[in-house]
Amino acid sequence: MTAVETLATVAAGFEIAFSLEALLFCFIGVTIGTFVGVLPGVGAMAAVSICLPLTFYLDPTIALIMLAGIFYGAQYGSSTSSILLNIPGTVTSAVTALDGYPMTLQGRAGPALFITTITSFIGGSLAILLMMWFAPVVAEFALRFSSAEYFSIMLLGLIAASTLSIGSPLKGLTMVVAGLALGCVGTDLNTGWFRFTFGVLELGDGLHLVPVAMGLFGVAEILSSVGREQKFTIDPKSITLRSLVPTRQDVRDSVLPTLRGSAVGAGIGALPGSGAAIATFMAYALEKRVAKDPSRFGRGAVEGVASPEAANNAAVQAAFIPTLSLGIPGDALMAVLIGAMMIHGIVPGPQFMSEHIDMFGALVASFWIGNVLLLVLNIPLIGLWVRLLAIPYHVLYPAMLFFIGIGVYSIHNNVFDIYVVVVFGVVGYFLSMFHYPAAPLLLGFILGPLMEEHLKRTLLISQGDFMVFLERPISMTLLACSALLLLFSLRPLLKSARGRSPTG
Amino acid sequence: MRIRTLNVREIVAALALVAVGAFMIWEASGYPYGSLSRMGPGFFPVWIGIVLIVFGVSLVLEVRHLATPPPVLAIRPFTMVPLGLIAFALMIENAGLVPATAVLVLLSGLGSRPVRPRALFWTTAVITLLAYVVLIRAIGVPLRAFWW
Numbered sequence: 001m002t003a004v005e006t007l008a009t010v011a012a013g014f015e016i017a018f019s020l021e022a023l024l025f026c027f028i029g030v031t032i033g034t035f036v037g038v039l040p041g042v043g044a045m046a047a048v049s050i051c052l053p054l055t056f057y058l059d060p061t062i063a064l065i066m067l068a069g070i071f072y073g074a075q076y077g078s079s080t081s082s083i084l085l086n087i088p089g090t091v092t093s094a095v096t097a098l099d100g101y102p103m104t105l106q107g108r109a110g111p112a113l114f115i116t117t118i119t120s121f122i123g124g125s126l127a128i129l130l131m132m133w134f135a136p137v138v139a140e141f142a143l144r145f146s147s148a149e150y151f152s153i154m155l156l157g158l159i160a161a162s163t164l165s166i167g168s169p170l171k172g173l174t175m176v177v178a179g180l181a182l183g184c185v186g187t188d189l190n191t192g193w194f195r196f197t198f199g200v201l202e203l204g205d206g207l208h209l210v211p212v213a214m215g216l217f218g219v220a221e222i223l224s225s226v227g228r229e230q231k232f233t234i235d236p237k238s239i240t241l242r243s244l245v246p247t248r249q250d251v252r253d254s255v256l257p258t259l260r261g262s263a264v265g266a267g268i269g270a271l272p273g274s275g276a277a278i279a280t281f282m283a284y285a286l287e288k289r290v291a292k293d294p295s296r297f298g299r300g301a302v303e304g305v306a307s308p309e310a311a312n313n314a315a316v317q318a319a320f321i322p323t324l325s326l327g328i329p330g331d332a333l334m335a336v337l338i339g340a341m342m343i344h345g346i347v348p349g350p351q352f353m354s355e356h357i358d359m360f361g362a363l364v365a366s367f368w369i370g371n372v373l374l375l376v377l378n379i380p381l382i383g384l385w386v387r388l389l390a391i392p393y394h395v396l397y398p399a400m401l402f403f404i405g406i407g408v409y410s411i412h413n414n415v416f417d418i419y420v421v422v423v424f425g426v427v428g429y430f431l432s433m434f435h436y437p438a439a440p441l442l443l444g445f446i447l448g449p450l451m452e453e454h455l456k457r458t459l460l461i462s463q464g465d466f467m468v469f470l471e472r473p474i475s476m477t478l479l480a481c482s483a484l485l486l487l488f489s490l491r492p493l494l495k496s497a498r499g500r501s502p503t504g
Numbered sequence: 505m506r507i508r509t510l511n512v513r514e515i516v517a518a519l520a521l522v523a524v525g526a527f528m529i530w531e532a533s534g535y536p537y538g539s540l541s542r543m544g545p546g547f548f549p550v551w552i553g554i555v556l557i558v559f560g561v562s563l564v565l566e567v568r569h570l571a572t573p574p575p576v577l578a579i580r581p582f583t584m585v586p587l588g589l590i591a592f593a594l595m596i597e598n599a600g601l602v603p604a605t606a607v608l609v610l611l612s613g614l615g616s617r618p619v620r621p622r623a624l625f626w627t628t629a630v631i632t633l634l635a636y637v638v639l640i641r642a643i644g645v646p647l648r649a650f651w652w
Contacts, residue, residue: 174521174556174563178556181553191536191545196532219586219589223585226616394613394620394624398628398631401588402592405592405596419590425589434517452548455543459540466540
């Protein structure tokens with residue numbers, strides 16, 4: 001697709017995105033997103049899972065616009081509690097607290113909030129541009145992919161998701177494999193054989209995505225947050241519109257970090273398997289390295305909030321590139337979005353870009369509208385969101401549990417799914433207790449059945465010859481990348497296994 | 505080399521994953537394995553189980569001497585929140601949406617400390633009322649409000 005065609009597609013998309021219904025649900029989506037982003041202990045994942053059943057009654061395009069709005073809206077909101085309370089609203093803004101909270105202590109909360117909103121907007125916008133140009137290119141390229149390439153790229157995605165994250169790469173990899181194991185539950189597609197169902201009828205078509213995601217991310221998050229409630233001491237009246245205005249120096253200091261952060265975020269986000277959280281850490285590390293005076297970081301350096309916030313918004317928008325063009329989720333959130341699209345009967349992937357190009361255009365257009373709405377929601381209305389932080393958690397979490405319960409139940413009108421939520425809530429709680437990341441588990445669970453299918457198909461055609469993966473150049477490149485990534489991230493462990501004492 | 509203490513909790517967690525892998529192999533070995541060119545339903549799970557065991561054992565090596573502080577199990581939320589959801593699941597189809605919601609909010613609300621009876625009462629009342637008005641009255645979900 002040429003650039004002109006892309007522009008025409010997006011222009012046509014604006015017609016859909018500016019319809020009253022689309023505008024309304026885009027607004028609802030970004031508002032819910034900001035809401036859950038601001039509140040610590042409520043993630044975008046839980047919000048999307050809860051809203052998913054509500055979208056069944058909507059046109060698929062509108063549903064997607066709304067769910068996507070929650071994703072990127074949460075990135076805007078999450079910096080607020082990081083800056084004001086030193087408690088990240090979501091993981092992706094944990095880095096923002098490093099310099100955002102010191103700014104608050106210095107009485108500069110206003111400029112910090114203002115700058116994060118603006119850099120969020122810039123990061124998001126640049127990534128949307130990248131997505132407009134890049135997603136159709138990738139999709140066209142991917143039309144030539146056979147099963148071998150799909151298997152290899154999914155493998156790369158899973159390895160990237162588990163190793164390019166915070167914490168032990170080995171724990172991440174183990175979680176991916178555990179996720180693949182979960183994906184085996186249910187009827188084998190080719191033979192109709194029941195696998196790991198243990199006579200439970202409800203497991204016949206496998207574990208459902210939404211209850212697993214809600215348990216791992218919604219309930220587990222509640223379980224670990226209830227124990228450590230904190231008293232918030234913030235005076236909402238102190239955040240006035242006037243106090244938001246940054247100094248000239250602040251603005252000058254933020255321009256380059258914002259651009260660098262956007263580049264890092266867009267690059268990382270566009271890779272299949274790596275999410276926004278790692279992008280913020282990399283962006284922060286980069287700023288620290290290029291800074292003339294690195295000692296300012298951690299003591300309220302404005303670069304330290306500008307760059308990671310640009311990065312996480314850019315990453316979230318760029319994550320739509322592999323999601324829509326290859327059908328491979330960038331992170332766990334995107335995985336849930338893919339699940340949502342499938343429930344609506346749309347399979348993301350190269351065919352999506354050719355068959356549903358109008359939908360792609362509408363989605364991109366809605367991203368622009370949504371980002372502008374977020375700018376309005378987050379700057380003049382910031383006082384409202386700050387007030388939200390006063391909602392005590394002991395009121396909030398029972399309400400969330402209710403939404404989770406009724407939401408899960410109403411997808412299939414099935415009580416069994418609520419028990420699945422409970423089980424995975426407990427599992428997720430234990431995982432976070434031992435610092436095993438839950439996101440790779442979910443990714444493995446979603447990609448597992450697809451990978452098995454592609455593996456079977458490839459080896460059926462090659463008559464059991466594994467060399468086919470290395471004979472096809474694209475597949476070989478992808479596998480080589482996977483091997484390098486694996487080797488690189490497991491290097492410390494291999495060293496220690498050879499008898500040298502580990503440093504950790 | 506000085507003797508370091510073993511981190512028993514982390515080792516047990518990693519061994520639990522090894523056990524899952526072993527169980528997979530044991531269970532899937534009863535499924536038709538097939539061949540490389542025509543994989544049966546047992547092929548993929550068996551290999552996943554093997555990889556899981558390999559990673560699990562490496563994890564034991566990685567974490568055995570970790571000096572992480574012992575994790576704290578918040579016992580109250582850990583019991584009350586799942587209990588609330590299970591009660592909700594048991595009641596929603598028979599007892600109806602209103603009692604199921606009230607019990608879910610009450611039970612899970614007891615998970616936080618200190619228990620604030622008045623706040624809990626009002627939280628329960630408001631959420632239950634909203635559930636009734638929005639879901640039953642406005643949207644009209646196919647659920648009973650009460651058992652009668």
